């Protein structure tokens with residue numbers, strides 16, 4: 334019984350950020366990646382380390398790159414972030430995330446942290462440096478390198494307490510220059526060399542006993558999961574507008590439903606092709622109905638308007654008439 338109590342308290346581990354991954358325990362190597370599964374020779378992810386103490390999350394990554402970028406992407410479960418990072422103002426890479434939101438991005442080029450850092454993703458085209466995070470990179474181009482991060486939970490969640498029962502998701506990627514797809518991933522992702530869809534992540538519940546304090550009585554390897562969000566046939570199961578004849582100031586209701594984790598662009602164009610309205614929806618929940626309204630302003634010309642929805646492979650349009658007195 335004494336022994337049992339003794340081993341119960343074993344998550345909390347403060348890691349000193351020296352650039353030496355042996356600061357993590359063997360148990361904290363939560364994902365050992367194949368040493369030769371990259372699409373670019375000499376550019377590899379080897380292992381992901383993770384642990385936490387009461388106040389900080391510690392992540393370590395063992396890798397090797399040469400003229401490539403290393404990206405570590407976190408979704409702390411705050412329901413913020415984006416599902417597409419191909420148009421970011423910093424390290425834009427052709428990745429679309431299905432089932433996770435890219436929220437915190439740590440990136441560096443050619444094993445050199447002076448070319449990178451840690452940023453928060455604010456919108457599809459905007460990042461900002463995240464302060465309060467410590468990063469150490471130890472390595473040179475073409476050689477085995479290590480990256481270590483210390484992220485205070487107060488930085489991740491903006492409060493002293495973490496959200497009750499929250500789950501962290503993360504994925505590490507190697508990619509080439511701007512707008513390219515992946516070379517290697519932790520965890521492994523299907524068709525990484527050709528597809529830009531990232532569907533497989535590591536998920537870690539930080540607070541299984543729901544007390545808003547990171548758990549200190551779990552072995553992370555036992556509770557973490559590698560989750561793949563399955564591909565569904567991407568289609569619009571619903572797309573409707575109402576009414577189809579509009580008067581000035583009258584709201585048009587647009588509703589749609591998509592079957593996969595995805596993003597949708599809805600725009601309204603006039604007869605002569607002028608875009609008068611545009612709205613983006615990120616990380617759609619499959620089979621959830623999305624509804625919004627739009628009211629034509631008085632300065633718009635009367636006539637036909639097309640309400641167009643773009644869900645990746647599918648583009649559909651509906652006609653609305655704006656009748657002006």
Ligand SMILES: [Ca+2]
Pocket residue numbers: 366367368369370371377378379517518
């Ligand atoms: Ca690898």
Ligand SMILES: [Ca+2]
Pocket residue numbers: 366367370378517518519520521522
């Ligand atoms: Ca891999």
Ligand SMILES: [Ca+2]
Pocket residue numbers: 539540541542543544545546547548549
């Ligand atoms: Ca807890």
